Amino acid sequence: MIYVTTDGSVKVEAGFIRAEDKAAAVQANILQPSRHATTEAAPKSPISDTLRGDLDRIGTGARQNAMLDDPKLALHLLTFQLCGKMGYDRAYGVRTDDVPNVPTTETGYVMDRRLTVSDTDDRSPFNRDYAAEFAKFRKRGDAKIMDLLNRYLVAHLTSSSPDLGAMIDKLTSKRTRDTFTPTAENFFGRVNGAYLNDLWSDLLGLAADHPTVTMFEKLKKGEKAAKLESLFADPATRTALGLSEDQTCRINTWLPEGMA
Structure with missing residues (x-):
């Protein structure tokens, strides 16, 4: 091959073999056989991508149809996914967004351990036998699995609807002060002095003077x-x-504005 370099000089390179001559060159021991595996083009499938998509949907529908008759299995499988046993894989097309429920400072804040301690494991999410793991998971029994399901569903509880949120709070008799006690670190030290003055006066029910x-x-x-x-x-x-009984009650039930 003759070519011109960037500095304008002419170069001649010998030894290049055309693709159609490679087989003969190998046979004549002029060229070493390739160590790379040869890839042959796979025969074109008679099933188009669109048809394959429809067939996949039919298979999914058949699986869903069969699962309708086994709600216990469906709930077990949902729990298996929600508590992180499937790594990056999933059994349901259900997305779980993070619902933060721990403030930046945990002083004066106590949550049920089931909402703060994860049941997930730290094993690699790759090359796992999920069928075997799910079979083992089901041996925990219905009661434990339903408790796990409740735990992970509740951990994702949130509501953008004020009306629905209020209804849920009423049905569950929510008491924020059961989990939250205002402290200097988590609240009082984060508002201004004038606010603290008014709060002290209001809680004790005393006049400003x-x-x-x-x-x-x-x-x-x-x-x-x-x-x-x-x-x-x-x-x-x-x-x-x-403190009087009224003052004590006012302190025990007080919450910052905007909380309920």
């Missing part, structure tokens, strides 16, 4: 936050203030 309120207003913000935390969490503080 009451000595207990005016003394509180003179404190530094960090001291105010600590004093309010003590009011919510320390029985000794409540006793020292001689």
Whole structure:
């Protein structure tokens, strides 16, 4: 082969063999046989891609049709997927979005362990025998699997509808203060001093010029936050203030605006 390089000089390269001459060159020991496996073009399938798509849908429909008669199996399989046993694979076309339920600081926040401790494993998601693992999973029994299903469904509970959310809260008798106690770290230290002054006065039901309120207003913000935390969490503080039943009830049920 004769060619011109980038600097304008002419070069001649010998030894190139045309594709149609390769077989003869190999036979004459001029060229070494290729070490790469030869790939032969697969015969074209008589089934078009569109037809294959329809056949796949028919197979999926047949599987769904059969599953309708075994709701227990359907729920077991859903649980198997939801609790992360399938890695990157899935049994259902169901997407689960992350529903954050843990604040940036967990001080004063206590959730049911079932909502915070995962049942997933850290094994590789690749090359797994999911059929065998699912068979083993089902041996846990209906009660344990239904508990898992409830746990993982509830962990994804969220509602963008205020009406539906309120209905669910009423049906479940939701009490936010069962899981949340305001502290200096998780709330009081994150609002301004004027807000803390008003909150102290409102919780105790005292006028703005009451000595207990005016003394509180003179404190530094960090001291105010600590004093309010003590009011919510320390029985000794409540006793020292001689709180009435109404004041105690107001403190025990108080939530920041926008919460219920």
